Amino acid sequence: MTIPGFIFRNALRNKRRLTLTVLSVALSLFLFTVLQTALREMSQPQLSEQSALRLIVRHKVSLANVLPSKYQSRIARVPGVKRVSRLTWFGGIYIDGGNFFAQFACDADALFDILTEVTTNPDQVAAFKKEKTACMVGIKTMNRFGWKIGQKITLRGTIYPADLELTIRGVYSGGIDETNLFFHHEYLDEATGWHVVGCYWIQTANADAIPDVIRRVDAMFSSSSAETKTETERAFQLTFLSWFGNIKLLIGSICTVIVFTMMLVTASTMSMAIRERTREIAVLKALGYNGRQIFGLILAESFGLALAGGLIGCVGTRFLAQNVDMYVLSHGFFVRFEVTPHIVAAGLLIAAAMGVVSCLAPAIASVRASVLDGLRELD
Amino acid sequence: MAIPLKYNLRNLRVRWRATIATALGIALTVAVFVMVMALARGLKATYVNTGDARNLLVMRKGSTAESSSQIERSKVLLFKYYDEIARNERGDPVASPEIIVLIQLDRLDGGNANILVRGIGPIGFELRPNVKLIEGRLFQPGLAECIVSRKISERFAHCRVGETFRAGKRTWRVTGIFDATKTTYESEIWTDADEVREAFSRSFYGSVLLRPKDAAAGAALIQRLEANKELFVRVLPESEYYKEQTKNAGPIQFMGGFLAVIMSIGAAFAAMNTMYASVGARTREIGTLRVLGFRRRDIYLSFLLESVLLALVGGALGCLASLPINGMATGTMSWTTFSEVAFEFRITGELLAKGLAFAVVMGVLGGLLPARVAARKPVLDALRSV
Numbered sequence: 001m002t003i004p005g006f007i008f009r010n011a012l013r014n015k016r017r018l019t020l021t022v023l024s025v026a027l028s029l030f031l032f033t034v035l036q037t038a039l040r041e042m043s044q045p046q047l048s049e050q051s052a053l054r055l056i057v058r059h060k061v062s063l064a065n066v067l068p069s070k071y072q073s074r075i076a077r078v079p080g081v082k083r084v085s086r087l088t089w090f091g092g093i094y095i096d097g098g099n100f101f102a103q104f105a106c107d108a109d110a111l112f113d114i115l116t117e118v119t120t121n122p123d124q125v126a127a128f129k130k131e132k133t134a135c136m137v138g139i140k141t142m143n144r145f146g147w148k149i150g151q152k153i154t155l156r157g158t159i160y161p162a163d164l165e166l167t168i169r170g171v172y173s174g175g176i177d178e179t180n181l182f183f184h185h186e187y188l189d190e191a192t193g194w195h196v197v198g199c200y201w202i203q204t205a206n207a208d209a210i211p212d213v214i215r216r217v218d219a220m221f222s223s224s225s226a227e228t229k230t231e232t233e234r235a236f237q238l239t240f241l242s243w244f245g246n247i248k249l250l251i252g253s254i255c256t257v258i259v260f261t262m263m264l265v266t267a268s269t270m271s272m273a274i275r276e277r278t279r280e281i282a283v284l285k286a287l288g289y290n291g292r293q294i295f296g297l298i299l300a301e302s303f304g305l306a307l308a309g310g311l312i313g314c315v316g317t318r319f320l321a322q323n324v325d326m327y328v329l330s331h332g333f334f335v336r337f338e339v340t341p342h343i344v345a346a347g348l349l350i351a352a353a354m355g356v357v358s359c360l361a362p363a364i365a366s367v368r369a370s371v372l373d374g375l376r377e378l379d
Numbered sequence: 380m381a382i383p384l385k386y387n388l389r390n391l392r393v394r395w396r397a398t399i400a401t402a403l404g405i406a407l408t409v410a411v412f413v414m415v416m417a418l419a420r421g422l423k424a425t426y427v428n429t430g431d432a433r434n435l436l437v438m439r440k441g442s443t444a445e446s447s448s449q450i451e452r453s454k455v456l457l458f459k460y461y462d463e464i465a466r467n468e469r470g471d472p473v474a475s476p477e478i479i480v481l482i483q484l485d486r487l488d489g490g491n492a493n494i495l496v497r498g499i500g501p502i503g504f505e506l507r508p509n510v511k512l513i514e515g516r517l518f519q520p521g522l523a524e525c526i527v528s529r530k531i532s533e534r535f536a537h538c539r540v541g542e543t544f545r546a547g548k549r550t551w552r553v554t555g556i557f558d559a560t561k562t563t564y565e566s567e568i569w570t571d572a573d574e575v576r577e578a579f580s581r582s583f584y585g586s587v588l589l590r591p592k593d594a595a596a597g598a599a600l601i602q603r604l605e606a607n608k609e610l611f612v613r614v615l616p617e618s619e620y621y622k623e624q625t626k627n628a629g630p631i632q633f634m635g636g637f638l639a640v641i642m643s644i645g646a647a648f649a650a651m652n653t654m655y656a657s658v659g660a661r662t663r664e665i666g667t668l669r670v671l672g673f674r675r676r677d678i679y680l681s682f683l684l685e686s687v688l689l690a691l692v693g694g695a696l697g698c699l700a701s702l703p704i705n706g707m708a709t710g711t712m713s714w715t716t717f718s719e720v721a722f723e724f725r726i727t728g729e730l731l732a733k734g735l736a737f738a739v740v741m742g743v744l745g746g747l748l749p750a751r752v753a754a755r756k757p758v759l760d761a762l763r764s765v
Contacts, residue, residue: 017652024648031641061546062493064446064481064717065579097443097626159447161439225548225580239483242490243712243719247631250418254411254638261407261642265649268400272656333630 007300014273018305021269025309025354026316028262029347032255033317036343039251041334042244045237046176050117052207056087056236057200057217060227063089066196067226069189078216080209081202085110086185088198092155092164094145100332101141103155103181105188106201111136114203117175124149124170132187134169138178140335142171144328162191177335179327202230259350267358270302274362281366282374291367298366302359303352310351314344382668382677387685391692394657401646401653402693405738408642409697413726413734414704415635421725422628422711429562430618434506435597437587437604440613443623446479446495446716449583454610461603463596464589467505474589475503478572480579481718482546485536492712492719494531496546496568498575506588510564515540515555518570523578525570526555530708530721538568547578563621566710566721588617624715631711643741646693650745654686658753665753666761679754686746687739694738698731 011018057075059065069086076084085107092103108129112120120136128134137147147153147168155164166183189195204213214230221228231239274281284294318339326337366374391398437458438448455476465473478498485491497503504510518524527538532553537544543552551570559565572584591597601614658665665678673681705726713720 016655020648020652020655024645024652027641027645027648031638061579062481062483064493091447093443157441158443161441161449163441239491243492247711250415251634254415257407257411258642261404261645264400264404264407265645265652268397268404268649269652271396272652276656 003297004300007297007304010277010297011301011305017269017273021266021305022309022312024265025262025306025351026313028258028265029310029313029351030317031258032350033314033339033343033347035251035255035258036346037317037321037337037339038334039248039255040340040343041337042251043241043248045234045241046336047234047237048117048176050115051176051233053204053210054114054233055202055204055210055213055217055230056233057202057228057230058198058236060229063198065226066198067200067228069195069197071197071200071221071226071228074220075200075202075217078213078220080205080213080216082205083110083113083203085114085201086197086199087201088185088188088196089159090155090157090164090183090188091159092157094153094155098331099145101144101179101181102177103183105185105198106182108134108182108184111182112172114201115172115175116203118172119174120170120172128169131167131169132184132190133165133167135166135181135183136170136172137168137181139171139173140178140325140327141181142168144179144325144332157192160188160192160194162188164188164191179332179335259354262350263354263358266302266306266354267361269305270298270359271362273301274298274359274366278366278369278374282369282371285371286375295363295367298359298363299356302363303355306351306355306358307348310348313351314347318344382673382681384684384688387681387688390657390661390685391689394653394660397653397656398689398692401649401689402696404646404649405690405693405741406696406700408639408646408741409694409734409738410700411642412635412639412737413698413701413730414724415631415638416730416733417701417704417724417726418709419628419632419635420727420730421709421722422631422720423625424725425561425563425565425720425722426621426624426627427618429564430616430621431506432616432618433590433597434617435589435591435600435614436617436620437589437612437614438585440611442613444715445477445586445620446481446718448586449581450476450585450587450612451583452476454612455584455587458604458607458610459587461600463591463600463603465592467502471502472589473502473505474587475500475506476572476584476587477503478575478581478583478585479716480547480575480581481716482568484531484538484544487534487536492535492710493717494535494568495566495716495718496525496570496575497564498572499569500572503569503572503588506590507559507564509562510557510559512555513558515553518554520571520574523549523551523570523574524554525551525568526557527553527568528565528721529556529558530565530710531568532556534710534721547575547580549574549578561723563624563713563720566719624713627711627713627715627720639737643737643744647741647744650686650690650741651749653689654682654746654749655752657685658682658749661753662756662761662764665756666758666764669756669758670762675754679750682750682753683743683746686750687742690738690742690745691735693741694735697738698734701734702726 059067088105090103128136151168153166217230218228321339326334442448459472459474467473480496481493482496483491484494518526532538540553543550591600604614704724707724710719710721
């Protein structure tokens with residue numbers, strides 16, 4: 001019998017225990033992977049390459065304060081600004097409160113000049129631009145509600161005192177966020193009679209112009225009734241993410257607890273498996289195997305066991321995340337939920353490390369034990 | 380006759396390594412469950428404590444939060460003097476038109492958050508008797524003064540008495556600290572309503588909080604106000620408004636449930652492993668017990684009980700481990716108002732009982748199959764085994 005064959009047989013001798021242990025390691029790593037993915041989505045801004053050229057202008061006091069719509073033409077004239085669109089969070093309710101998704105009022109003509117990374121059908125975009133009550137919807141939200149092009153939907157205003165009747169004229173896909181709905185700002189202005197803007201969305205000519213644009217825009221409105229704060233999309237998103245506050249810390253600590261629990265489980269199983277074999281190990285020693293070889297046998301078994309659990313847990317989660325729509329499942333809370341190779345690798349690394357650490361104590365004890373004591377052992 | 384409990388206890392002690400590892404696994408699972416649920420409960424309790432069932436909140440029809448409601452000043456005057464509204468000793472109607480704006484402030488430990496600034500009048504204090512000034516003095520209208528809650532003054536920069544911060548067109552001076560323990564007001568800054576409207580260019584109020592004369596008048600008032608097409612308002616008891624916001628705890632609660640279920644399956648597997656090993660090693664003991672006259676049922680029960688005992692030890696440890704976070708302050712963002720809500724972890728006896736019950740379930744799940752194996756061992760084979 002070959003050495004790997006021997007290790008394999010040993011691992012398989014108690015199939016029930018093997019299954020239970022591998023499954024509990026797999027479950028722990030499933031949790032670890034899910035939590036890390038959630039943590040990543042809650043702490044790292046999700047940005048496309050194209051967003052590096054974009055800026056957001058908002059009210060200095062907070063996002064909930066609005067800007068006058070007359071700022072648009074002044075911003076457009078700032079050197080380095082290629083295109084600018086109004087961008088206003090509508091926050092409407094579709095049928096009931098559980099159907100959350102983001103809706104923005106924007107300048108239909110400028111929108112896809114700024115949001116360059118998404119894929120659209122030119123005919124649909126043309127139809128969207130022509131009609132004041134038209135809207136463009138991300139593919140994920142289309143699928144979530146089973147919407148069709150040409151369908152009419154009603155969004156009940158909560159922030160704005162208006163209910164909007166929109167007609168879906170197009171779908172976009174690609175980019176980071178495929179869940180948004182965009183509609184004409186003119187329609188919002190007409191429905192409310194307010195003519196206010198949440199943010200301005202700027203496409204700059206090149207990255208070098210950005211610091212200058214930020215300075216000029218903010219300086220331009222510094223003594224007006226509504227001072228502005230201009231920032232990159234990245235900085236803007238980071239502000240949002242910082243609002244999650246301590247929840248992130250909580251998830252991080254839970255991950256640590258899970259890793260620790262996992263270690264306990266594998267360690268306890270390994271020591272059970274080894275104690276049960278005290279006599280066999282003594283026989284191996286009597287046959288001439290030295291301590292290092294026996295240590296290697298035990299280590300390989302424990303390592304393999306933990307890694308098998310890790311593979312099922314991490315790769316399984318990745319597979320699951322790719323085939324289950326977390327956006328629908330979480331009622332719009334998670335937009336992407338991407339289990340990155342990085343997270344999978346981290347999980348596997350932890351599993352491997354646990355496999356090694358958890359067998360150390362029982363392995364060392366059995367290597368040190370005397371042959372005679374071991375042979376005398378009864379069970 | 381049942382096998383004495385002492386037998387199980389001694390067994391757990393003899394195999395202390397496996398006992399400790401398994402119990403700790405269960406303990407950590409229970410601790411995570413209790414802590415996450417304590418977070419959700421703390422947040423919920425904060426909302427529930429805030430609303431007073433005697434007060435009515437008037438908002439624009441269609442808006443879901445005070446912060447997105449607008450009611451013009453002229454409309455407030457239309458209903459402020461309705462007969463159904465209670466009067467205070469000076470004869471003024473107990474109705475407080477208020478306005479809410481969000482400002483961004485820097486946290487002391489880095490980052491920033493949206494803070495809710497509430498513009499109120501003297502009546503606003505009468506309607507919230509549980510809010511008490513603990514340091515400094517009240518703000519004086521017209522001087523850009525404000526009072527901040529204790530939690531805000533502890534967590535945010537420039538929020539101690541005498542300090543100033545800029546927001547809107549004004550530089551605000553903090554003149555006092557108020558205590559509104561365990562309510563959402565603990566996450567707010569208060570100042571004069573009309574001054575807020577001026578500084579943040581709002582022509583309207585946000586909402587009106589009022590106290591009807593009695594419950595019957597309240598019901599009548601709701602009907603009267605909502606029937607008035609010109610006002611276009613929605614009226615609901617203040618307690619209900621805050622109860623609606625407890626749904627903010629939803630994602631946390633979901634996370635708690637999700638973690639608990641998955642982790643408990645893992646912990647039950649570990650318990651099962653331990654119990655199987657324990658049954659395997661005690662085959663001869665089981666045979667002996669049978670010969671002594673204990674029936675299969677007794678053995679089944681005894682092993683199941685042992686598993687439950689093991690889980691209970693773990694559950695108790697887990698509850699103990701989670702206790703220190705009771706009352707610990709934390710904060711998160713409310714998705715209703717988009718502002719920071721400070722609250723405390725809240726561990727109740729009921730929650731601890733749930734944690735223990737949860738541990739028992741893990742013990743039963745982990746013990747069922749091994750106990751069955753133990754009970755079914757044929758007596759002779761069991762005695763013969765080495």
